Amino acid sequence: MSAPPINNVPVLExxxxxxxxxxGADRPNAVQRISFTVNPREIVCLVGESGSGKxxxxxxxxxxxPKALTPTGGQILLQGEDILTASEQRLRELRCTRMSxxxxxxxxxxxxxxxxxxxxxxxxxxxxxxxxxxxxRRIIAMLEQVRLPEPARIYxxxxxxxxxxxxQRIMIAMALVLDPALLIADEPTTALDVxxxxxxxxxxxxxxxxxxxxxxxITHDFGVVxxxxxxxxxxxxxxxxxxxxxxxxxxxxxxxxxKMLMAAVPSIHPRHREDRSxxxxxxxxxxxxxxxxxxxxxxxxxxxxxxxxxxxEVRRGETLGIVGESGSGKxTVARCIARLIDPTGGSIYxxxxxxxxxxxxxxxxxxxxxxxxxxxxxxSLNPRRTVGASIVEGPMxxxxxxxxxxxxxxxxxxxxxxxxxxxxxxxxxxxxxxxQRICIARALAMEPELLIADExxxxxxxxxxxxxxxxxxxxxxxxxLAMxxITHDLxxxxxxxxxxxxxxxxxxxxxxxxxxxxxxxQHDYTKALFAAAPGRDWQFGEAAA
Amino acid sequence: MSALSDDSVVIADAAPVVRRLPLWRQLSHNTxxxxxxxxxxxxxxxxLLAPLLDTMDPSQINPxxxxxxxxxxxxxxxxxxxxxxxxxxxxxxxxxxDVHSRVLYGVRVSVIVxxxxxxxxxxxxxxxxxxxxxxxxxxxxxMRVMDGLxxxxxxxxAIALVSLWGSGLVTVILAIVVPEVPRVVxxxxxxxxxxxxxxxxxxxxxxxxxxxxxxxxxxxxxxxxPLIVQATYICASAILIEAILSFLGVGIPTxxxxxxxxxxxxxxxxxxxxxxxxxxxxxxxxxxxxxxxMGDGLRDTLDPKMAKRTG
Numbered sequence: 001m002s003a004p005p006i007n008n009v010p011v012l013e014x015x016x017x018x019x020x021x022x023x024g025a026d027r028p029n030a031v032q033r034i035s036f037t038v039n040p041r042e043i044v045c046l047v048g049e050s051g052s053g054k055x056x057x058x059x060x061x062x063x064x065x066p067k068a069l070t071p072t073g074g075q076i077l078l079q080g081e082d083i084l085t086a087s088e089q090r091l092r093e094l095r096c097t098r099m100s101x102x103x104x105x106x107x108x109x110x111x112x113x114x115x116x117x118x119x120x121x122x123x124x125x126x127x128x129x130x131x132x133x134x135x136x137r138r139i140i141a142m143l144e145q146v147r148l149p150e151p152a153r154i155y156x157x158x159x160x161x162x163x164x165x166x167x168q169r170i171m172i173a174m175a176l177v178l179d180p181a182l183l184i185a186d187e188p189t190t191a192l193d194v195x196x197x198x199x200x201x202x203x204x205x206x207x208x209x210x211x212x213x214x215x216x217x218i219t220h221d222f223g224v225v226x227x228x229x230x231x232x233x234x235x236x237x238x239x240x241x242x243x244x245x246x247x248x249x250x251x252x253x254x255x256x257x258x259k260m261l262m263a264a265v266p267s268i269h270p271r272h273r274e275d276r277s278x279x280x281x282x283x284x285x286x287x288x289x290x291x292x293x294x295x296x297x298x299x300x301x302x303x304x305x306x307x308x309x310x311x312x313e314v315r316r317g318e319t320l321g322i323v324g325e326s327g328s329g330k331x332t333v334a335r336c337i338a339r340l341i342d343p344t345g346g347s348i349y350x351x352x353x354x355x356x357x358x359x360x361x362x363x364x365x366x367x368x369x370x371x372x373x374x375x376x377x378x379x380s381l382n383p384r385r386t387v388g389a390s391i392v393e394g395p396m397x398x399x400x401x402x403x404x405x406x407x408x409x410x411x412x413x414x415x416x417x418x419x420x421x422x423x424x425x426x427x428x429x430x431x432x433x434x435x436q437r438i439c440i441a442r443a444l445a446m447e448p449e450l451l452i453a454d455e456x457x458x459x460x461x462x463x464x465x466x467x468x469x470x471x472x473x474x475x476x477x478x479x480x481l482a483m484x485x486i487t488h489d490l491x492x493x494x495x496x497x498x499x500x501x502x503x504x505x506x507x508x509x510x511x512x513x514x515x516x517x518x519x520x521x522q523h524d525y526t527k528a529l530f531a532a533a534p535g536r537d538w539q540f541g542e543a544a545a
Numbered sequence: 546m547s548a549l550s551d552d553s554v555v556i557a558d559a560a561p562v563v564r565r566l567p568l569w570r571q572l573s574h575n576t577x578x579x580x581x582x583x584x585x586x587x588x589x590x591x592x593l594l595a596p597l598l599d600t601m602d603p604s605q606i607n608p609x610x611x612x613x614x615x616x617x618x619x620x621x622x623x624x625x626x627x628x629x630x631x632x633x634x635x636x637x638x639x640x641x642x643d644v645h646s647r648v649l650y651g652v653r654v655s656v657i658v659x660x661x662x663x664x665x666x667x668x669x670x671x672x673x674x675x676x677x678x679x680x681x682x683x684x685x686x687x688m689r690v691m692d693g694l695x696x697x698x699x700x701x702x703a704i705a706l707v708s709l710w711g712s713g714l715v716t717v718i719l720a721i722v723v724p725e726v727p728r729v730v731x732x733x734x735x736x737x738x739x740x741x742x743x744x745x746x747x748x749x750x751x752x753x754x755x756x757x758x759x760x761x762x763x764x765x766x767x768x769x770x771p772l773i774v775q776a777t778y779i780c781a782s783a784i785l786i787e788a789i790l791s792f793l794g795v796g797i798p799t800x801x802x803x804x805x806x807x808x809x810x811x812x813x814x815x816x817x818x819x820x821x822x823x824x825x826x827x828x829x830x831x832x833x834x835x836x837x838x839m840g841d842g843l844r845d846t847l848d849p850k851m852a853k854r855t856g
Contacts, residue, residue: 338751340747364753367750367752371752376744379743379744380748382745382762382767390748393754394753394754397752397755397758398753439748442752446753
């Protein structure tokens with residue numbers, strides 16, 4: 001189907017590409033005069049933070065730009081043919097046969113009401129003249145190549161019956177079934193767990209080598225870059241700031257922005273931490289269990305043990321990390337401890353008080369002692385209230401006057417390094433990182449004994465993430481707070497935690513000092529997690545220094 | 546990580562701030578809102594200023610002027626006995642009443658019904674929906690009652706109420722509100738169910754905020770935009786239902802002119818004198834269309850998520 005790969009001619013050549021943003025945006029162009037090439041058998045990574053224009057570049061290449069964005073200059077040459085001037089008809093012919101794309105969210109990229117096999121079949125039916133039996137044979141062969149178990153069963157499965165990793169494999173199978181010359185992967189592993197991510201990266205690499213595909217791989221994660229890329233291009237605000245061979249760029253970055261980005265990647269080696277094992281015990285959860293029982297009148301009830309006999313302790317001035325993949329129950333534990341959900345069993349001791357079984361009325365006076373910071377900075381502030389109103393609400397609930405609360409809010413804004421005069425603004429006037437700082441201020445306004453950060457930096461860009469992590473650690477030290485830090489990211493855990501609890505399927509499988517665990521993990525699952533961490537052999541920060 | 550000094554933090558983090566236009570500016574940019582509001586304002590003015598717009602007493606019967614075509618010159622006897630000439634711009638009906646006057650005065654009834662039905666049903670529905678969405682054990686009971694209410698057709702209810710209390714404005718409004726409330730309750734409940742899971746509500750719970758305060762300060766304000774949009778649709782449908790009820794004779798008695806009962810009056814001689822149905826029909830259609838267009842525009846501006854979902 002595809003044109004025979006001509007050696008030494010790039011599969012993709014982007015020349016001076018400029019894509020204009022609609023008027024009123026923060027800058028005139030989404031991408032500005034960027035040029036790069038992707039050769040056959042080569043993986044080129046586009047790295048950048050959100051809004052850097054990396055996805056726009058990918059969509060422009062596929063001819064899938066939204067109407068609001070218009071390419072205003074340059075060329076995108078796919079094996080010598082300009083995509084920007086190609087007709088809609090021609091683009092349809094090129095997609096899947098010569099260029100394919102896989103997306104970040106494999107659930108939304110697949111049609112939920114058609115079986116996976118039929119969805120791949122649609123590609124073959126549109127672009128080839130094979131008879132149905134031959135098509136089926138090829139699809140099954142492709143499903144085998146992406147290493148899905150029981151291809152025949154998978155062929156007849158609907159997307160919701162597969163796991164996230166399996167769905168992404170289906171997407172890859174669909175993208176590669178016609179052996180395209182160029183594969184565009186737009187953050188294909190961002191929505192996946194770290195162990196699944198490692199497998200998918202491995203798979204993309206293998207298939208690409210076997211088929212000789214050129215890959216344009218879009219990511220924000222330098223770990224992934226280190227794992228997969230041959231060459232790297234760094235984007236910032238739509239401009240290409242640096243491009244080079246992976247090893248060279250990762251060891252000797254030239255541009256200050258690249259250096260800053262890499263310095264912001266947390267090291268996987270724990271920092272030296274003071275010994276807090278003698279300080280006062282703030283929280284002890286004993287045998288904490290949460291069972292979700294589903295089902296209603298007509299369905300068989302199905303119980304899920306989201307948290308299973310979890311026992312953890314946090315001392316004053318110390319950070320306990322709970323690390324695990326999605327569905328491991330780490331957030332359930334956090335939300336039980338904050339009493340946002342009621343635990344099914346076990347006890348929660350806060351200081352000397354048991355709060356796990358208190359009624360809402362008796363619980364109220366203990367509420368302020370535990371505060372929580374959430375993952376999504378865009379949803380954790382009420383969009384209709386000023387940030388000042390959000391911060392003073394808690395203290396005023398506990399009897400502080402408005403004036404006193406506002407005074408405290410102003411001090412806290414300074415503590416989280418924001419302008420105290422911004423208290424009368426609304427959340428939409430702040431960036432994600434700033435909002436997360438406001439959430440921290442709101443939590444601190446209650447003068448809590450325990451601060452829970454539930455994936456509090458996961459939604460942030462890496463440079464902002466580093467700043468918020470620094471801030472959290474600084475605050476813990478200054479206020480001598482006990483902190484419970486929930487994360488899926490081992491690098492983040494290494495930087496901020498004194499002790500770590502690794503969770504799997506609702507159980508704590510390993511629990512100990514961060515330094516010991518990172519040096520010598522004991523449990524098989526912990527070992528697997530470490531082995532899957534992308535770029536674990538790289539010290540990005542050191543290269544940048 | 547330590548490569549960043551404390552001073553650089555705020556600057557490095559100062560991502561471009563999204564500026565939002567004030568609400569009225571956003572609305573004034575939306576053609577649907579402006580067009581719909583303009584037509585509505587015009588109709589409303591016609592209703593308010595009816596006495597000044599060359600109208601007669603809308604219920605004055607004059608057998609000698611029966612069934613005149615639009616534009617006909619007629620003479621009218623006033624209450625004080627004097628006789629005046631008058632142009633019947635929209636003709637007269639089978640009892641010699643001036644259709645032009647009746648249609649303009651009819652605006653008042655339609656507007657009163659539309660506005661009061663939407664205000665009353667939103668108010669009641671909001672209250673029930675908030676409670677039902679947040680207090681889980683009440684939810685099942687309340688929603689079953691609402692399902693029951695929803696099964697009552699407005700027209701049958703109106704007939705029942707009219708036979709109990711006699712026809713009138715209050716009866717009509719009540720008959721339309723009752724089946725409308727469950728729809729609002731369902732909308733509010735669905736909104737509350739999704740808003741109560743938002744982290745900012747959980748943060749308020751963690752801050753020890755009491756339930757009534759959470760409902761009023763955190764959940765209620767975030768339901769306002771979709772409710773305003775819903776209110777416009779309720780208003781349009783209430784105006785239509787009132788016209789239907791009056792047309793069927795179970796709405797507002799003919800002594801008070803409404804578009805529905807003017808049309809009912811004209812039904813008999815529709816083939817010969819279509820103006821009796823045509824003019825109130827045009828007004829009715831224009832009003833409902835304007836309200837709906839404005840509602841669509843409001844939805845696009847106030848509730849962009851919903852606009853995307855429904856296309």
